[in-house]
Amino acid sequence: xxxxxxxxxxxxxxxxxxxxxxxxxxxxxxxxxxxxxxxxxxxxxxxxxxxxxxxxxxxxxxxxxxxxx
Numbered sequence: 001x002x003x004x005x006x007x008x009x010x011x012x013x014x015x016x017x018x019x020x021x022x023x024x025x026x027x028x029x030x031x032x033x034x035x036x037x038x039x040x041x042x043x044x045x046x047x048x049x050x051x052x053x054x055x056x057x058x059x060x061x062x063x064x065x066x067x068x069x
Contacts, residue, residue, distance in 0.1 A: 004031040007039045014056060030064040 003023060005013070010032065013020040024030060037057075044053040 001027050002029045002031070003027045004033060005036065006033075007036050007043075010036065010040065010060075014060075024064075027064075032061070 001023075005024075009020055009023075013024050040057060041054070044050045044057075047053065
């Protein structure tokens with residue numbers, strides 16, 4: 001299964017929502033559209049945990065499956 005996460009789905013996943021975690025774990029490839037990355041970065045900048053959230057996003061991006069075939 002290939003999935004594209006929106007901002008809410010990414011946030012739910014990071015909070016440990018069981019249904020989102022299941023979808024992400026079973027995905028063959030995961031996409032985060034550019035607009036989602038922008039929304040996340042804007043939210044991080046407006047919050048008080050920007051560094052932590054940005055680091056978590058980087059780890060997530062580095063770990064997601066990416067089917068390039």
